[in-house]
Amino acid sequence: MSVNGIIANNILCSIPNKFPYIELYNHVVMPNHVHLLIGINVEEAPRNSRANDIDEDKATNRAWLGTLSLFIRQVKASISHDIHTINHDFAWQRSFHDHIVRDERSFNMIHEYITHNPERWDKDVFNTEL
Secondary structure, eight states, X not given: OOHHHHHHHHHHHTHXXXXXXXXXXXXXXXXXXXXXXXXXXXXXXXXXXXXXXXXXXXXXXXXXXXXXXXXXXXXXXXXXHHHHTTOXXXXXXXXXXXXXXXXXXXXXXXXXXXXXXGGGGGGOTTOTTO
């Protein structure tokens, strides 16, 4: 793993300590991207200011709106800050891809995919060396 990868991995491993509302189930740092499998505890997550709705049910549903984006932004910023001390050219892609895990079967498939992703790097569409 590269120095950038080690820095990213260390920060990702610290997620449960820095973000108590995030459950980190699995992650992997690839040469040019990362995969995370997380859960968000909406009861503990920071509330979105737009959630101050008169209708309490709507407010509860909107309370976590933006939590994932905020979390990803904070993690990317933390990793970028540390990597930029040694590599000023480091940059993230602009956005991220997310997927809502709806059942145990899907969770297990994604967990397995993340675990074995490094073994498939030589065939990965994100591998720029192909």
